[in-house]
Every structure is written in structure tokens, then in C-alpha cells.
Amino acid sequence: MRRFFRNIISGVVVVLAAAPYLFAQQDTLRVLGVGNSWTRDSMRWLSAIASSAGRPLIVGHAYLGGSTLEQQYRGIDDTTYTYKHSGQDQVVHNTYQYWKYNCAETPVKVPAEGYRNGLAGIGVTLESVVRDEPWDIVVFQPHVVVRAHLPQYGGFDINDLVARIKAMMEPSVAAAVRCGLMVPFSYPAGNTDYRQTVVDAYNDGVRPSSQKEWDDLYERMHHYIQADARTLAEHMGRNCSFVINVGQAIYNARADRKLSGFGYLLQRAQDNTHLSEGIPMYIASLCYAYTLLDIEKDAPAFYPLYSKDAHLTGDTGNTVRTKVRNTPEDAARARDCAWKVIRRCSHRQQRCSAL
16 A cells, blocks of 8 residues: 555556556546646546547536635535635635536537626536536546645545535446546746745745745645645545546656746746646646556547647736647657656556555
């Protein structure tokens, strides 16, 4: 057991399964992501990747913007639920969004009319999403302050959310569903999103006084998040059948100068929070595909043709937004970054070895 979780922290994706892979070739596989907008970002290209590799897939991502999994739990069946949005730093009403892909590049919002921000949602709750399909896989994405989900830090017990979701499923679906974690990424160097929640959790409440100190904190945060994700997976026990280490893949990609130009160090400069659409989201989605599906590194023929690039320029700090055409070489570099999170396995099947 210890060796398994050491592998997670070093960036190796390992899953608990009796079969050689978590899900071998079969009929259409249904994957649901539960989290905040980072779930939307990370699953953006998963359906298209799977389709190009010959794996029929229905992907749903259900997210509550700026939320923790505790907030997901508390508002699971309540369309009038209010919560504090971590990005907006204000109390908002349920703005639950459910997007669905069926072997396609373009998602469909369910219901189709979308959602209204502010005082009213449209009746979408996590409960309605869970009941929409007989999901085979549920991926939980913690907030960037991962330790908010750890009981030893006074956090919410994620196993309560897993149990409640399974109780909403048909018994046969609940018995077969596999649940696991997506590991979020830290903010990059140069980020100017100075959130107090991050300072409280990872810097003993002491607010950095310079950009260099913030950058040092964000570097430490990556390692804190990896360690906390390991502890969270261990705490979940049998409720954690796999770990999708998006955080490590994005961390790897930031070291590649040719890739870090996509978006602001693989995040959008206009909000300093989300992955940029295109190659950055592609890297994250590849992590899902390599972990959950029986595909080799170069199996996905699909890659997004364009990336949205946004960066600051000049002394004024103006934001310049451009559209960059991706090349096959860009796609190959992205696949390398995602594949490296399992590179220490002496044989690929080890990422799915039973404990």
C-alpha cells in the first residue's frame, strides 16, 4: 500500500483494478466528472481523444463554479443552494452546469437553454446529473486547497459524498461504478491571483510581500497538493480506484518552453486560474484517457487545431489575446507531458496493478 501511494506522489498514475487495465475494450463507456470549472477544463477534449482512438465514450462533467466537494455535497439536490464562490469571493446561488459529450468535440449543455448566473439556476443539481446515465466511472476533483477535503485538517469527508452519490444510483450501477480522484494543479510562477484561502492553507496565513515570495509559495503548493492528494486517496480507501494526476502533467509541461507559450504558462492570463483552451486542456484530457482507457501514447489521432493564447505585454500589463495554430509537434509534446506521469512503470500494466 505504501509503495502505491509513493508512486502517486512521484507522478505515477496507478489504479486499483483486477483487470490489466481499468476498463478494457467494451461497449460505450460513461465517465462523469464532479468538481468545479477545473473539471470542465480538464475533460474538454476527452471524448474527442477517445473517439479518435476507437473508444466510444460518453463524457459528462457536472460542475459548480468555484466550489469545494463539500459544497457539492451540501447542495447535491437543492436548486436554491447558496455558497461562497472561491474565485469571486462572494456568496452566489446554485449555478450548476452539466455538459455532455457523446464521441464529439463539441459539448452539449443539459438542459440546452444553459444556465442563469445570479439568483436562479435552471433546476440542474448533482442528483439530476447522477441519475441521467448509468455511469461507469466518477472522477472527483478537489478544490486546489486539497487539504480542505482532509478530516485531519478539519475538512469535509469525501467518502460521505461518494456514499450519497452511490445511494442515488440504481443498485446494479452503484455496485459496479469505479470512483477516483483528479489531482489539481498549482498556480504558476508570475500568477497575480493572491487568494487568502491559499495563504491560510499553505503559508500559515502569512501573506507574501513580493511576487518572488508568491512564486515560491506556488512552487511549494505543487508539492503540498501532491502530498495532500496522496493522503486523500489513502483516506478514501476502496472508494479510490484510480488517480488522474493532471497536476503533475501540467507541472511537467511548464518546464517545456515550447509548450509554456500556450496561454500564460499554461493558464489564461486574463484570470490566472483556468487552463487555456487548446494544448493545455489537451494535456489534461490525455491524463484521463491514458489512465482510464486501454490506449497507447500515440493512439489518439485527434488534437485541437488551435490554442487560445493570452499574455501580458509591455509595462502597462495589457492583455493580448491571439489564436495560435497547433502543429503535430505540439501535440506530440503534449502527449509526452501526459504520458510522463506513468513513465516510472517498468511495464505499462503496472499502472493498473491490483494492490
